[in-house]
Amino acid sequence: AVVSTQSTGAHGDDKGKLVAIVDVIDQNRALVDGPCSGVGRKDINFKALHLTPFTIPIAHSARSGAVRKAWEKAEVTKKWSESTWAKKLASREKRSQLSDFDRFKLMKAKQARNRIINIEFGKLRNAARKAKK
Amino acid sequence: QRRSRSMEAVVSTQSTGVQVAAKKEETAATKTKQVHGEKNGSTREVPLQKQPRFYPTVDNKKPLNNRRTPKPTKLRSSISPGSVVILLAGVHRGKRVVVLKQLPSGLLLVSGPYKINGVPLRRVDQAYVIATSTKIDLPALPEIGDAIFKRKGKPTKNEKEMFIDNTPEEPKISPEKVALQKEVDALVVPVVKKTPMLQSYLKSRFTLTKGQYPHEMKF
Numbered sequence: 001a002v003v004s005t006q007s008t009g010a011h012g013d014d015k016g017k018l019v020a021i022v023d024v025i026d027q028n029r030a031l032v033d034g035p036c037s038g039v040g041r042k043d044i045n046f047k048a049l050h051l052t053p054f055t056i057p058i059a060h061s062a063r064s065g066a067v068r069k070a071w072e073k074a075e076v077t078k079k080w081s082e083s084t085w086a087k088k089l090a091s092r093e094k095r096s097q098l099s100d101f102d103r104f105k106l107m108k109a110k111q112a113r114n115r116i117i118n119i120e121f122g123k124l125r126n127a128a129r130k131a132k133k
Numbered sequence: 134q135r136r137s138r139s140m141e142a143v144v145s146t147q148s149t150g151v152q153v154a155a156k157k158e159e160t161a162a163t164k165t166k167q168v169h170g171e172k173n174g175s176t177r178e179v180p181l182q183k184q185p186r187f188y189p190t191v192d193n194k195k196p197l198n199n200r201r202t203p204k205p206t207k208l209r210s211s212i213s214p215g216s217v218v219i220l221l222a223g224v225h226r227g228k229r230v231v232v233l234k235q236l237p238s239g240l241l242l243v244s245g246p247y248k249i250n251g252v253p254l255r256r257v258d259q260a261y262v263i264a265t266s267t268k269i270d271l272p273a274l275p276e277i278g279d280a281i282f283k284r285k286g287k288p289t290k291n292e293k294e295m296f297i298d299n300t301p302e303e304p305k306i307s308p309e310k311v312a313l314q315k316e317v318d319a320l321v322v323p324v325v326k327k328t329p330m331l332q333s334y335l336k337s338r339f340t341l342t343k344g345q346y347p348h349e350m351k352f
Contacts, residue, residue, distance in 0.1 A: 100219070100229075100352045101267040104334045 003076055004032075006039070007050040014039050016089065018080055020071065021049070023061045031061070035068035036077055054079060206239030211264035215271040218243065219263040219339045219352070225252045227338035231269065231321060238279045246318045246325065249335045253306075254314055256282055263339075265352045269328065272320050281310060 002021050006014050019034035025043055032049070033041040041064055056070040071077075080086050098106065163178045212218065214234045218241070220226055230252050233242045241259055245252035254277065325331050341347070 096349070097351055099267060100263075100265045100339065100350075101217070101331070101334055104337060105330055108330065108333070 002051060003054040003056060003071075003080075004049040004051045006044070006048055018052070018076065019044075019049075020056055020058065020067050020076075022058065022067060033064055033067050035064045036071045052080065052083075052085070205235065205237060206259070208235050209259055209264060211266070212241065212259055212262070213268065215269045217265045217267040217269070217335070218257075219265065220252070220257060220261065221263060222261045223257075225250075225255075227340065228252055229265070229335050229337070229339060230257075231271075231325070231335070233271065233274060233277070233317070233321075236277075236279050240279075242277060244314070244317055244321065245335065246321045247314050248318050248322055249325065249332055254281075254310065254317060263347075263352055267331075267334075269321075269324050269331070272324065274320060275313065275316055277313065277317075281313070 003018055004021060006017055006019060014034075017034055017037045017039050019032040019037065019039050021030045022033050022041070023031040025031055028045055028047075029043050030046060030049065031041070032044045033039070054074070054076050056067070056074045056076060058067055058070045062070075162181050164181050165176045166179045168175060168177050212232055214232060216232050217229055218232050220228050220230055220243075228245070228250050230243050230245055230250070233244055233254075236242050236256060238256075240256040241262065242254065243252065243257045244254050247253045256279070325335065
């Protein structure tokens with residue numbers, strides 16, 4: 001009933017996708033299904049899963065249709081994409097896809113932002129110094 | 134195989150393998166001459182072209198015809214005219230530069246543009262280059278070939294002049310190159326200026342900082 005992301009596991013294609021744990025097979029493996037994220041029902045090692053705080057109310061061994069209904073009712077995909085965790089993953093992915101020109105633009109943007117910050121900081125610092133005297 | 138009769142006949146039989154044609158050639162190549170002497174027979178068939186005095190003892194095999202023409206170097210799919218590229222070696226290493234075209238010699242013709250980063254019209258091997266995904270729309274450029282880049286040989290001196298420095302001072306860069314550079318820059322620089330930040334991008338150099346690994350980076 002717990003939703004988890006698939007971390008770097010053996011199943012490279014489905015890396016990072018959301019799945020719901022439908023059943024526990026044994027100490028190491030879970031039966032997993034992600035009807036709303038394009039992952040077919042399959043067994044997977046716990047080590048390839050990364051638990052999220054989201055849960056959906058399904059019975060154990062629920063079929064894909066039931067999982068999908070519960071998933072959509074709980075709006076898991078939406079809540080997930082709004083979470084900081086998901087946002088961090090997205091920005092990490094974006095950063096890795098930057099072209100050389102993009103990296104240059106990013107560098108210039110950072111410099112411009114830091115300049116503004118440092119100017120304000122400088123003003124505050126000078127004001128504080130004056131106040132001390 | 135001994136070369137019999139006339140050489141032409143042998144050559145023609147080797148190449149065409151048609152006996153009839155050879156015979157026709159033979160008859161044309163001989164001439165009848167009158168000969169003296171009662172019991173000599175009155176005429177002789179004399180070949181118009183005499184056999185050479187020397188012929189080799191071994192019939193050397195003719196090498197097979199080679200009609201191959203070398204293809205131009207395959208250009209990497211990521212490089213095309215107008216793509217921005219990072220130079221990896223030479224004086225201008227690390228500089229980002231615009232590819233103008235691939236020359237018939239296979240090398241890339243590259244220009245800073247000179248106004249922007251000091252890289253002139255230059256030839257560069259695509260192996261010494263990282264292709265970025267940034268591309269600009271190049272306008273029609275004047276025809277440039279490998280000929281401009283040919284180095285002039287030093288004039289050879291004879292013994293008398295060996296210790297006299299006679300060479301006149303030649304300008305390091307030929308005026309025609311300078312003119313061509315200006316012409317090309319005038320076409321390319323306005324296109325570069327259209328894209329925001331592209332000019333300062335071409336001005337800057339490529340460097341690796343901590344945590345940057347080229348095999349993990351996208352260009």
